[in-house]
Amino acid sequence: xxxxxxxALGAWRTQEGPLSRSLSTAVREAVADGRLPAGTxxxxxxxxxxxxxxxxxxxxxxxTLLRDDGxxxxxxxxxxxxxLPARLTERxxxxxxxxxxxxxxxxxxxxAVTAAPHEAYLAALxxxxxxxxxxxxxxxxxxxGLPRLRELLADRYTRSGLATxxxxxxxxxxxxxxxxxxxxxxHTDRRAPVAVESPAYPGALAVLRGRRAxxxxxxxxxxxxxxxxxxxxxVRRGRPRLAYLVPDFHNPTGAHMxxxxxxxxxxxxxxxxLTLLADExxxxxxxxxxxxxxxxxxxxxxxxxxxxxxxxxxxxRVGWIRAGADLVRQLRRNPLQAQLSPxxxxxxxxxxxxxxxxxxxxxxxxxRLRAQRDxxxxxxxxxxxxxxxxxxxxxxxxxxxxxxxxxxxxARAARHGLAVTPGPLFAADRTTxxxxxxxxxxxxxxxxxxxxxxxxECAATEGERDRAAQG
Amino acid sequence: xxxxxxxALGAWRTQEGPLSRSLSTAVREAVADGRLPAGTxxxxxxxxxxxxxxxxxxxxxxxTLLRDDGxxxxxxxxxxxxxLPARLTERxxxxxxxxxxxxxxxxxxxxAVTAAPHEAYLAALxxxxxxxxxxxxxxxxxxxGLPRLRELLADRYTRSGLATxxxxxxxxxxxxxxxxxxxxxxHTDRRAPVAVESPAYPGALAVLRGRRAxxxxxxxxxxxxxxxxxxxxxVRRGRPRLAYLVPDFHNPTGAHMxxxxxxxxxxxxxxxxLTLLADExxxxxxxxxxxxxxxxxxxxxxxxxxxxxxxxxxxxRVGWIRAGADLVRQLRRNPLQAQLSPxxxxxxxxxxxxxxxxxxxxxxxxxRLRAQRDxxxxxxxxxxxxxxxxxxxxxxxxxxxxxxxxxxxxARAARHGLAVTPGPLFAADRTTxxxxxxxxxxxxxxxxxxxxxxxxECAATEGERDRAAQG
Numbered sequence: 001x002x003x004x005x006x007x008a009l010g011a012w013r014t015q016e017g018p019l020s021r022s023l024s025t026a027v028r029e030a031v032a033d034g035r036l037p038a039g040t041x042x043x044x045x046x047x048x049x050x051x052x053x054x055x056x057x058x059x060x061x062x063x064t065l066l067r068d069d070g071x072x073x074x075x076x077x078x079x080x081x082x083x084l085p086a087r088l089t090e091r092x093x094x095x096x097x098x099x100x101x102x103x104x105x106x107x108x109x110x111x112a113v114t115a116a117p118h119e120a121y122l123a124a125l126x127x128x129x130x131x132x133x134x135x136x137x138x139x140x141x142x143x144x145g146l147p148r149l150r151e152l153l154a155d156r157y158t159r160s161g162l163a164t165x166x167x168x169x170x171x172x173x174x175x176x177x178x179x180x181x182x183x184x185x186x187h188t189d190r191r192a193p194v195a196v197e198s199p200a201y202p203g204a205l206a207v208l209r210g211r212r213a214x215x216x217x218x219x220x221x222x223x224x225x226x227x228x229x230x231x232x233x234x235v236r237r238g239r240p241r242l243a244y245l246v247p248d249f250h251n252p253t254g255a256h257m258x259x260x261x262x263x264x265x266x267x268x269x270x271x272x273x274l275t276l277l278a279d280e281x282x283x284x285x286x287x288x289x290x291x292x293x294x295x296x297x298x299x300x301x302x303x304x305x306x307x308x309x310x311x312x313x314x315x316x317r318v319g320w321i322r323a324g325a326d327l328v329r330q331l332r333r334n335p336l337q338a339q340l341s342p343x344x345x346x347x348x349x350x351x352x353x354x355x356x357x358x359x360x361x362x363x364x365x366x367x368r369l370r371a372q373r374d375x376x377x378x379x380x381x382x383x384x385x386x387x388x389x390x391x392x393x394x395x396x397x398x399x400x401x402x403x404x405x406x407x408x409x410x411a412r413a414a415r416h417g418l419a420v421t422p423g424p425l426f427a428a429d430r431t432t433x434x435x436x437x438x439x440x441x442x443x444x445x446x447x448x449x450x451x452x453x454x455x456x457e458c459a460a461t462e463g464e465r466d467r468a469a470q471g
Numbered sequence: 472x473x474x475x476x477x478x479a480l481g482a483w484r485t486q487e488g489p490l491s492r493s494l495s496t497a498v499r500e501a502v503a504d505g506r507l508p509a510g511t512x513x514x515x516x517x518x519x520x521x522x523x524x525x526x527x528x529x530x531x532x533x534x535t536l537l538r539d540d541g542x543x544x545x546x547x548x549x550x551x552x553x554x555l556p557a558r559l560t561e562r563x564x565x566x567x568x569x570x571x572x573x574x575x576x577x578x579x580x581x582x583a584v585t586a587a588p589h590e591a592y593l594a595a596l597x598x599x600x601x602x603x604x605x606x607x608x609x610x611x612x613x614x615x616g617l618p619r620l621r622e623l624l625a626d627r628y629t630r631s632g633l634a635t636x637x638x639x640x641x642x643x644x645x646x647x648x649x650x651x652x653x654x655x656x657x658h659t660d661r662r663a664p665v666a667v668e669s670p671a672y673p674g675a676l677a678v679l680r681g682r683r684a685x686x687x688x689x690x691x692x693x694x695x696x697x698x699x700x701x702x703x704x705x706v707r708r709g710r711p712r713l714a715y716l717v718p719d720f721h722n723p724t725g726a727h728m729x730x731x732x733x734x735x736x737x738x739x740x741x742x743x744x745l746t747l748l749a750d751e752x753x754x755x756x757x758x759x760x761x762x763x764x765x766x767x768x769x770x771x772x773x774x775x776x777x778x779x780x781x782x783x784x785x786x787x788r789v790g791w792i793r794a795g796a797d798l799v800r801q802l803r804r805n806p807l808q809a810q811l812s813p814x815x816x817x818x819x820x821x822x823x824x825x826x827x828x829x830x831x832x833x834x835x836x837x838x839r840l841r842a843q844r845d846x847x848x849x850x851x852x853x854x855x856x857x858x859x860x861x862x863x864x865x866x867x868x869x870x871x872x873x874x875x876x877x878x879x880x881x882a883r884a885a886r887h888g889l890a891v892t893p894g895p896l897f898a899a900d901r902t903t904x905x906x907x908x909x910x911x912x913x914x915x916x917x918x919x920x921x922x923x924x925x926x927x928e929c930a931a932t933e934g935e936r937d938r939a940a941q942g
Contacts, residue, residue, distance in 0.1 A: 033618070034602035034819070084604055094610035116607035125600050125816070131505035132596065133555055136587035139565035140786020147504070173644070177810045184681070206806035210655070315611020317814045335677035339648045340810060343788040343817050345596070348505070 005043055006051050008035040019054055020061035027062070028071050031082045032095075042072070042080040089118040091444060092368045098447040106417035107451050112251065112394040112440035114369075116313035117353075120361050124352035128345060135344045142341035144332055145171025145320070149351045153306070153320055156354070162296045162304075167325040170332065171347060174319040175281045175307035176203050177340040179244065182277055182303065182321065183211055184336050187242055190214075195234060195243035195274075197226075199397070199426030199433055201251045204244050204279070215428040216240050222253040222388035222397050228264045235272050242275050247297040249282035252426055252438040253397040254390020259294055266299030274301060281307040281319075284362055286392040287370045303327070308350055310394065311362065318342050318350040369394065372441040372448065379452040380439075383459075398437045403466040404459050406437045412458040418451050476514055477522045479506040490525055491532035498533070499542050502553045503566075513543070513551040560589040562915060563839045569918040577888035578922050583722065583865040583911035585840075587784035588824075591832050595823035599816060606815045613812035615803050616642025616791070620822045624777070624791055627825070633767045633775075638796040641803065642818060645790040646752045646778035647674050648811040650715065653748055653774065653792065654682055655807050658713055661685075666705060666714035666745075668697075670868070670897030670904055672722045675715050675750070686899040687711050693724040693859035693868050699735045706743050713746050718768040720753035723897055723909040724868040725861020730765055737770030745772060752778040752790075755833055757863040758841045774798070779821055781865065782833065789813050789821040840865065843912040843919065850923040851910075854930075869908045874937040875930050877908045883929040889922050 012026030013019070030036040042048070045063070049056040063080065066072040070085025088095055092114040098107055144150065150166040157164035172178040187194065194208055198217035208215060216238045218231045226245075234240075245265075247257040257265075269276045278297040283306075286292055296304060307319035321331065331337055342350075353361070376396055377389050386399035400406060406422035413420055423436030437455075441448065483497030484490070501507040513519070516534070520527040534551065537543040541556025559566055563585040569578055615621065621637040628635035643649040658665065665679055669688035679686060687709045689702045697716075705711075716736075718728040728736075740747045749768040754777075757763055767775060778790035792802065802808055813821075824832070847867055848860050857870035871877060877893035884891055894907030908926075912919065 032605050034605040035619075037598075037601035038604040039601065084608060088608045089604070091608075095608045096610065111610055111612060113610045113612060115609060116611065118604070118607055121607050122600070122604065125603065127508075129593070129596050129600060130508035130510065133509040133560070133589070133593065134503050134505040135786060136589055136592050136784065137555060137559045137562075137566045138586060139567065139582055139584045140587065140780075140784050141582060141584060148506075173810060180807070180810055203809075207810075210806035309611075313607065313611050315606060315815045335681040336651065338674075339644060339651055339678075343814065344786045345817065345820075346814050349816075 005036070005040065010035075018061075020058045020065065023052070023054070023058065023062035024065040024069075024071075027066055027082065028069070031071060031084065036082050038081075038083045040082050042082065044079070084118075088115075091115065092365060092372075093442055093444045093447070097443055107443070107447055107454075108419045109440055109443060109447075109451055110419045110421045112438070112442055113310065113314045114365070114394070114442050116315065117361050117365065120353065120357060121313065121349075124349050127352050128348035131348055132345055135348070140344055142338035144328065145169060145341075146344060146347045146351060149318075149347050149354075152351060152354055153322075157296070157304075157322060160296065162298050162322075164322060165325065168322055168328060170321040170323070170328045170337075171342060172319045172321060172340050173317045173342040174309055175279055175305050176207055176319075177317075178305045178307075178319050178321045179204055179207050179277065179279070181331055181334060181336055181340050182305075183207065183213070183242075185327075185331055185334055186275060187211060187213060189241065192241045193238050195231070195238070195240040196428055197245060197250065198428060199252055199423065199436065199438075200244070200428060201246055201279070202421075202425050205426075205428065208244070217428040218243075220250055220253055220255050222255055222390065225255045226257060226261055226265070228261055228268070231265070232268055235268060235274055239272075240274060242277065243269075244277045244279065245297070246279045246282065248280050248294075249285055249390065249393030251282060251393060252395045254388065254393045254395060256292070256391050257294070257297065262295060262297045265297065266302060269299060269301035276302045277305060278302055279305045279307075281305070281310050282393045284311045285366065285369065285394060287366055287373060288391050289370075291366075292391070308354065311365070312350075312353055316342075316346055316350060316353075318346055369441065372443070372445060375445045376439060376441040376448045376452070379449060383452070383456055385459075394442050395438050395440045398439060400435050400437060400459060402463060403470065404462045405434055405466070407434060408466075409437065409455065409458055409462050412462060413454055416454050416458060418454045420451070420455070476507070476511065477519075480523075481506075489532075491529045491536065494523070494525070494529065494533035495536040495540075495542075498537055498553065499540070502542060502555065507553050509552075509554045511553050513553065515550070555589075559586075562586065563836060563843075564913055564915045564918070568914055578914070578918055578925075579890045580911055580914060580918075580922055581890045581892050583909070583913055584781065584785045585836070585865070585913050587786065588832050588836065591824065591828060592784065592820075595820050598823050599819035602819055603816055606819070611815055613809035615799065616640060616812075617815060617818045617822060620818050620825075623822060623825055624793075628767070628775075628793060631767065633769050633793075635793060636796065639793055639799060641792040641794070641799045641808075642813060643790045643792060643811050644788045644813040645780055646750055646776050647678055647790075648788075649776045649778075649790050649792045650675055650678050650748065650750070652802055652805060652807055652811050653776075654678065654684070654713075656798075656802055656805055657746060658682060658684060660712065663712045664709050666702070666709070666711040667899055668716060668721065669899060670723055670894065670907065670909075671715070671899060672717055672750070673892075673896050676897075676899065679715070688899040689714075691721055691724055691726050693726055693861065696726045697728060697732055697736070699732055699739070702736070703739055706739060706745055710743075711745060713748065714740075715748045715750065716768070717750045717753065719751050719765075720756055720861065720864030722753060722864060723866045725859065725864045725866060727763070727862050728765070728768065733766060733768045736768065737773060740770060740772035747773045748776060749773055750776045750778075752776070752781050753864045755782040756837065756840065756865060758837055758844060759862050760841075762837075763862070779825065782836070783821075783824055787813075787817055787821060787824075789817055840912065843914070843916065846916045847910060847912040847919045847923070850919060854923070854927055856930075865913050866909050866911045869910060871906050871908060871930060873934060874941065875933045876905055876937070878905060879937075880908065880926070880929055880933050883933055884925055887925050887929060889925045891922070891926070 074080040150169040154164040193214040193216040304322040410422040423433030427433040545551040621640040625635040664685040664687040775793040881893040894904030898904040
């Protein structure tokens with residue numbers, strides 16, 4: 001009898017309700033938090049009953065509950081093993097999202113992230129583990145990135161139209177890490193403002209605020225995209241030396257920059273010695289069929305930032321910078337670089353996942369995300385709220401009707417068990433965009449349906465309250 | 472025939488010398504950089520000869536070379552598999568150190584780091600992979616650390632005399648990441664200096680300089696340790712709000728703080744509202760037999776920083792902060808925190824390695840390091856240079872005789888194929904400590920012997936040159 005199994009259950013008896021249900025809950029939670037790895041073999045029913053000091057009937061009932069729920073797999077003649085249910089391993093929605101996330105709400109729509117591609121990730125991890133032995137005999141200290149990963153990323157850029165050598169790639173622990181490192185090197189005159197989009201990706205705003213950077217917001221809209229004229233005007237007047245942009249399926253609007261705008265921006269950057277930091281984290285999440293063919297935002301004054309955290313998994317923590325080989329060498333000498341360099345093992349996993357299998361993996365993810373986007377927008381169609389169906393990315397950017405305040409709505413929704421992110425969190429000044437709301441379609445259709453229902457009910461109440469206050 | 476094997480060899484024919492040697496070199500390098508994972512089965516000699524278009528005799532010679540060198544293991548009847556030689560997997564010295572490291576020298580003694588504990592690490596990685604499935608179905612976004620890891624670290628502190636709850640632990644991607652995060656939160660008044668040791672750990676100096684912090688150096692000596700009076704005086708006059716210290720087997724001197732000094736410093740901190748950042752990265756590398764029993768440097772104004780990168784492996788990138796639960800909550804809200812949080816998988820590996828097996832693993836590492844330290848100091852005994860035998864850590868801090876400049880010596884040694892770090896790199900002002908040199912004993916005895924021979928020859932020449940210049 002494996003005593004490890006019983007130990008992993010912890011104090012399972014303290015749960016309320018029937019013993020069989022307590023036992024099945026304890027097993028499920030032990031599998032869910034990794035104390036009982038998927039594939040662990042269960043002791044026999046007789047052994048379990050004896051070890052747990054309960055009747056065999058109670059054990060049988062608990063195991064039936066687990067089996068029906070997908071947490072237990074029984075092969076005749078070879079016993080039962082615990083596993084994660086297929087409904088969890090086969091979905092893109094993070095598990096915690098609809099069971100009370102970090103926010104404490106029942107439904108958490110504040111994160112626009114996906115679960116890992118389960119089978120592909122486990123396979124990549126196994127191959128990376130096989131290849132790790134050669135790394136373990138060395139120092140493991142930070143480098144510019146594993147040679148094979150830098151080659152692979154350079155090849156990807158070259159194949160998508162942007163000729164790139166491996167020396168132009170610096171591997172970082174994500175897109176925000178890349179931005180932090182670039183700002184530390186390039187944002188030396190703190191009086192010069194940094195141009196950002198409005199709305200902007202909150203992760204980037206947090207990094208910029210952390211540096212006490214002055215922000216120069218320039219509007220971007222879900223339907224009409226970037227206004228080159230206004231950007232040019234802002235650059236002439238505000239004289240920023242840096243701009244942070246998300247040209248591909250912009251977070252939160254989903255806007256996608258067309259070819260002429262890309263060229264206009266690259267020229268503007270050259271004319272004003274303005275460095276554009278183009279965050280391409282969402283570029284692979286193109287939901288059009290077939291995917292589009294827009295070029296990279298590129299040019300003498302453009303630095304590309306990439307990341308695997310939205311296309312693959314946030315927990316991988318692998319991103320990169322594509323820049324001139326000289327700048328990459330300078331960034332390598334920055335004291336922050338070593339701390340913002342991902343562990344070699346994660347780089348091996350990234351190398352496995354970003355290689356030949358990526359296209360099939362992305363096709364599958366895109367199909368799931370497309371279905372979820374379509375489900376969400378079909379729900380929103382009935383609301384009368386304003387939004388554009390995004391061509392890619394992970395989010396829909398809503399405008400609420402009439403007087404309804406997004407922060408008020410979010411606060412009310414939170415009381416009804418739904419956490420959402422209101423517009424001001426995407427605003428450089430933290431106060432405008434007060435009629436907007438971001439909804440990620442990374443949730444399951446079920447959760448999206450429940451979430452929109454809660455939002456509609458809350459919006460109706462908020463609307464009435466506002467009208468009453470004004471009347 | 473596995474075509475993967477031949478593909479992994481790349482353009483092996485371009486090497487000079489006999490074909491059999493080129494082939495064995497290509498196989499060795501493919502194993503060393505992970506293209507051929509350890510355990511990969513070789514095609515038969517006949518198949519190899521045909522696929523590579525060489526004679527079977529050449530193949531046999533190449534395989535014999537590999538077998539003799541430990542890169543190939545043959546079991547009668549079941550073919551041959553590639554592997555890493557035991558001399559690499561069983562040593563603590565990083566492989567690249569004595570074969571031309573990052574510095575381009577033949578011998579690289581600039582890094583004081585070890586290779587991973589090979590078998591234990593691979594086993595931990597396998598267990599972590601088994602447990603990772605439950606993480607992959609979730610978002611993977613940054614947290615304060617995996618609950619099991621925070622519990623385990625809190626338990627370790629509690630067992631070593633410092634009662635700690637899991638909420639007091641924040642997991643970071645290493646000690647420098649911990650310092651970066653703490654400085655960003657605590658070093659808000661940039662005019663207030665930060666007290667550091669002289670000599671100080673260069674990684675910490677780099678982080679402090681990156682923030683343009685004013686540095687207030689306070690001496691520490693290999694033999695006499697910290698001078699509490701001078702530190703108290705410096706605190707009264709310079710009014711630092713923060714001090715960064717390495718109380719356990721200080722890098723580079725190896726100094727170890729005694730109990731009374733720890734208490735005196737904690738009182739000094741309380742009296743002057745000075746926050747002590749105690750970096751305990753080296754604490755587990757106690758080379759005394761039996762290990763000492765000094766308490767942690769602790770108190771109301773002390774924050775502990777820990778890391779697995781010196782005791783286990785730099786490539787793990789797992790460290791932590793132990794502080795008040797309130798401060799940990801505040802640090803969690805810092806925009807840098809997410810970027811300085813290690814990937815969940817690395818945290819799982821750390822949880823496996825820092826658990827029950829750690830004591831045996833450390834005992835083994837300590838024994839190897841002790842032998843290497845003793846070898847190095849026996850070599851140094853004959854030089855007439857000044858040093859103290861360190862009770863722990865990874866380095867010996869040398870004082871050169873008479874007029875010999877460490878930077879001159881390091882430059883000369885570099886021309887003779889040996890990279891070492893001269894004293895000024897450990898100085899807050901980058902210029903003093905010009906007679907000192909740090910020698911890590913993480914190298915193999917062979918390498919240490921060669922290194923000291925080169926240093927002695929170079930020092931003799933430098934000494935003559937200096938005397939001639941003065942005469």
